[in-house]
Amino acid sequence: MRVEYWCKHCKHLVGALDRPEWSQADAERYCGLQQLSPAERMEWVSVYGSQGVMTVQTICQHCQQAVEQHPELLIEGKVLQ
Numbered sequence: 001m002r003v004e005y006w007c008k009h010c011k012h013l014v015g016a017l018d019r020p021e022w023s024q025a026d027a028e029r030y031c032g033l034q035q036l037s038p039a040e041r042m043e044w045v046s047v048y049g050s051q052g053v054m055t056v057q058t059i060c061q062h063c064q065q066a067v068e069q070h071p072e073l074l075i076e077g078k079v080l081q
């Protein structure tokens with residue numbers, strides 16, 4: 001399983017894990033995804049089983065800072081780089 005973390009705002013690849021020996025259940029356990037509610041899971045996690053890739057939406061450091069300094073950016077649904 002390959003796990004990729006993408007920033008939901010700037011679509012930047014934040015990090016990736018290559019664990020060929022992991023099943024999807026392993027990846028969810030190691031990444032703490034079991035703590036998400038079903039709605040959060042639907043929103044944040046996508047699994048491309050045929051390619052063995054799971055993507056997780058997150059927020060990169062840059063966007064985190066931008067949102068903290070300019071919360072109105074979130075409301076507008078866009079974050080400027």
Ligand SMILES: [Zn+2]
Pocket residue numbers: 007008009010011012059060061062063064
């Ligand atoms: Zn970002």
